[in-house]
Amino acid sequence: MIKFSHVTKIYKNNTRALNDVTFSIDHGEFVFIVGSSGAGKSTIIKHILREETATNGSIFVNSYNLNKIRRRHIPKYRRSLGVVFQDFRLIPDMNVYDNIAFALRVTNIKNSDIKRRVPYILNLVGLTSKARCFPSQISGGEQQRVALARALVNNPSIIIADEPTGNIDPELSFEIMDLLKEINKCGTTVLVVTHEHDLVKKIKGRVINIENGQIFSDSKDQDWSKYGYE
Amino acid sequence: MAMNSIGYLIRQGIRNTINNGVMSLASVGVLFSCLLLIGSSVLVSLNLNNIISDIEHQNEIVVFLNDDISEEQTDNISEFLSNKDFIDVFEFITKDEALEKHINITGNNKSLFESLKDDNPLPDTYNIVLSDLSEIEDFIEELENFDGVEKVNAPVEVANMIVSIKHTIGIAGIVVVFVLLLVSLVIISNTIKLTIYNRKKEINIMKFVGASDIFIKLPFVVEGIFIGLMSAVLSYLVLWQGYNYLILKMSEVDLQWVSNIYNNIILFKDYNLYILAGFSVVGLFIGLLGSSFFVRKYLKV
Numbered sequence: 001m002i003k004f005s006h007v008t009k010i011y012k013n014n015t016r017a018l019n020d021v022t023f024s025i026d027h028g029e030f031v032f033i034v035g036s037s038g039a040g041k042s043t044i045i046k047h048i049l050r051e052e053t054a055t056n057g058s059i060f061v062n063s064y065n066l067n068k069i070r071r072r073h074i075p076k077y078r079r080s081l082g083v084v085f086q087d088f089r090l091i092p093d094m095n096v097y098d099n100i101a102f103a104l105r106v107t108n109i110k111n112s113d114i115k116r117r118v119p120y121i122l123n124l125v126g127l128t129s130k131a132r133c134f135p136s137q138i139s140g141g142e143q144q145r146v147a148l149a150r151a152l153v154n155n156p157s158i159i160i161a162d163e164p165t166g167n168i169d170p171e172l173s174f175e176i177m178d179l180l181k182e183i184n185k186c187g188t189t190v191l192v193v194t195h196e197h198d199l200v201k202k203i204k205g206r207v208i209n210i211e212n213g214q215i216f217s218d219s220k221d222q223d224w225s226k227y228g229y230e
Numbered sequence: 231m232a233m234n235s236i237g238y239l240i241r242q243g244i245r246n247t248i249n250n251g252v253m254s255l256a257s258v259g260v261l262f263s264c265l266l267l268i269g270s271s272v273l274v275s276l277n278l279n280n281i282i283s284d285i286e287h288q289n290e291i292v293v294f295l296n297d298d299i300s301e302e303q304t305d306n307i308s309e310f311l312s313n314k315d316f317i318d319v320f321e322f323i324t325k326d327e328a329l330e331k332h333i334n335i336t337g338n339n340k341s342l343f344e345s346l347k348d349d350n351p352l353p354d355t356y357n358i359v360l361s362d363l364s365e366i367e368d369f370i371e372e373l374e375n376f377d378g379v380e381k382v383n384a385p386v387e388v389a390n391m392i393v394s395i396k397h398t399i400g401i402a403g404i405v406v407v408f409v410l411l412l413v414s415l416v417i418i419s420n421t422i423k424l425t426i427y428n429r430k431k432e433i434n435i436m437k438f439v440g441a442s443d444i445f446i447k448l449p450f451v452v453e454g455i456f457i458g459l460m461s462a463v464l465s466y467l468v469l470w471q472g473y474n475y476l477i478l479k480m481s482e483v484d485l486q487w488v489s490n491i492y493n494n495i496i497l498f499k500d501y502n503l504y505i506l507a508g509f510s511v512v513g514l515f516i517g518l519l520g521s522s523f524f525v526r527k528y529l530k531v
Contacts, residue, residue: 049438072442079440089435093249106441108235150439 001027001158001189002048007057009043009213017043019213020057025191025206027157030184032200033193035210041193044210045162048191049083050074062157079107082151082188086163088143090135096146097122097131103150117153125149125179141172148179158189165196177203239445243452253425254457260421261461261516262468264414265509268407269469272508275403276501281494282396286363287318289392291370291384293356299378307356307376314369318361328352353380363389415516422520426450426528433528443529450521458517462509469505473498 002025009018018040025031035041046052047059050066059066062080069077090099097118104114122128125145130138135146144164151159161180165173177192177199184190194200200207207219247254295304304322311320323331329350333343360366366389373382426433436446480492498505 075437075440075442075445077440078438081440083438089431089438091432091435102436103439105235105238106436106439106445111234154440 001025001029001062002191003058003060004044004047005058005060007047007054007059009047009052010055017213018047018054021210021213021215022057023208023215023218025189027189028184028187030181030190030203030205031192032205032207033191033210034195034197034200034207035216037195039210040213041195041210042162043213045160045193048160049081050077075106079154080156080158082154082156082159084144084147084151084159084161084164086166088135088140088147088167090143090146090150092135095132095134096127096138099135099146100150100153103153107154121149121153124152140168141175144168144172144176145179148176152183156188158191159183161190161192163194164192165194165199170198173199174202235445236448239448240452243449244456246449247453247456250425250428250453253421253428254453257418257421257425257457258461258464260417261414261457261513262465264410264417265461265465265512266469268410268414268512269465269505269509271403271406271410272505273469273473273496273498273501275399275406276496277491277494278399279396280496281491282392282399284494286392286396287359287361289360289363289385289389291356291358291360291366291373291382293358293373293379294381294383295354295356296378296380297353299354303376303378304354307373307379310372310376311356311358316360316362316365316369318359320356320358323355323357325350325352325354328355360389364393366390366393411512418516419520419524422454423524426521426524430528433525437529443526446529447522447525450525451518454517454519454521455514456517458513458515459510460513461517462506462513466502466506466509470498470502 004021004023007018007021008016010016021040021044033041033044043052047054047066048061050069054067062077064073064077066077091102094102100118100121101114104117109117119128119131122131125148127142127145127149130142130146135143138146144167148161148164151161159180164176164180168176173196180190180192181203190205192199192205207217209216209218293307295307308322311317329343329346329352332352336343360369366384366386370382370384370386373379433446477492477495477498480488480495483489
């Protein structure tokens with residue numbers, strides 16, 4: 001599903017953001033990537049999104065070799081992922097409904113399918129009544145649920161959430177995490193980047209700890225108790 | 231790309247133009263001003279050319295022939311003249327016709343010329359009017375080499391001056407239009423760049439939900455076309471009304487030089503299709519090129 005093999009990333013200014021990173025995530029896993037800021041968490045996400053390419057090593061996601069993928073195949077590849085960002089990244093002049101529908105439109109899907117699918121997803125995240133609101137008219141937690149709905153609407157095989165709770169209240173954070181857990185139960189792989197240990201403790205999942213661009217620990221190989229689990 | 235997507239993207243482009251009202255208005259304003267300036271300078275240079283052409287047509291070359299010229303030699307000259315395409319009109323005037331003319335125009339001194347009828351001192355002549363003065367010197371030289379030609383009288387200096395004025399106006403016109411086009415391109419590309427920069431985030435979001443480049447670009451291109459065409463139509467209408475208003479005002483002025491210009495002024499309706507087509511092409515070209523070129527920069531994510 002996601003496979004990093006000896007990935008090193010050196011930026012033009014000689015910063016070594018990732019150093020020989022190797023891990024793999026299987027289908028249906030719920031994985032946290034944790035670490036202090038600047039550790040390389042976001043760099044990993046950028047590589048999975050094919051925003052960056054590895055200097056050395058190889059990355060495979062959903063059977064795409066990201067080092068060799070052709071530019072024109074990138075959009076199709078990205079549609080197989082659902083992404084949620086800390087700053088929500090909703091299009092400000094589109095209402096909630098259109099923001100979600102947009103992710104479907106880029107796939108050239110039929111209008112009738114859009115009309116069926118968007119209300120279903122809105123219902124799932126509990127925002128049916130806000131469909132005609134613009135992002136500026138709803139709360140942070142609601143915006144994040146819209147972003148989540150947009151990430152889900154294409155039935156992606158992987159959901160990637162980059163600090164999804166960074167900009168919202170703690171209570172709402174758990175709500176979002178519960179939603180992610182529900183999604184994971186239906187078989188979708190979920191990858192959450194966070195620095196909030198409370199969240200990690202509450203939800204059982206695999207924890208990959210990144211420090212200084214290297215994998216410091218991976219709970220898959222270690223004792224769960226270290227992370228506060230019984 | 232599916233048809234329902236194209237419909238959606240075109241609607242999206244038009245919606246964006248309206249949503250980004252201030253920026254769209256700024257782009258239309260800039261393009262409109264540039265087109266208006268370009269159109270005005272084209273009209274000014276067309277008019278100057280027309281006035282110069284009018285002066286050009288007032289030239290006359292007179293070829294004096296020898297008294298003993300043979301019919302064959304006259305035919306040779308006639309044939310030579312008929313084959314020159316820069317000659318507007320030429321006329322062979324016999325010595326008798328010339329004398330008759332003089333008698334008619336001299337009025338009081340008629341008897342003086344009438345006495346010459348038996349021994350007419352005037353030569354046969356060719357009177358030639360050129361439509362293009364640029365080759366006048368070579369032409370005169372060729373004429374002088376013909377057998378039977380005694381002398382050629384021509385306003386060579388005036389002709390050369392007119393040719394060089396025309397030349398200067400032509401070049402100046404092209405330079406002015408070119409500079410204006412360049413300036414417009416720079417200003418417009420900055421405006422478009424700013425518009426697109428404002429929506430950099432939006433483009434970035436589109437990329438991450440898996441929109442293809444063309445899917446992102448098309449609404450911007452539609453927006454560019456829309457703005458380009460709107461500016462073209464607007465500047466055309468203003469130029470048309472403004473020019474006709476100016477002509478109307480000129481007809482009311484009672485000054486010799488103004489009415490001289492007025493008599494030679496070109497009519498907007500003779501050029502309206504070219505101007506509209508030119509504006510549309512420039513508007514479309516700048517709108518289309520500007521939008522698709524600058525979006526590309528933000529697509530590299």
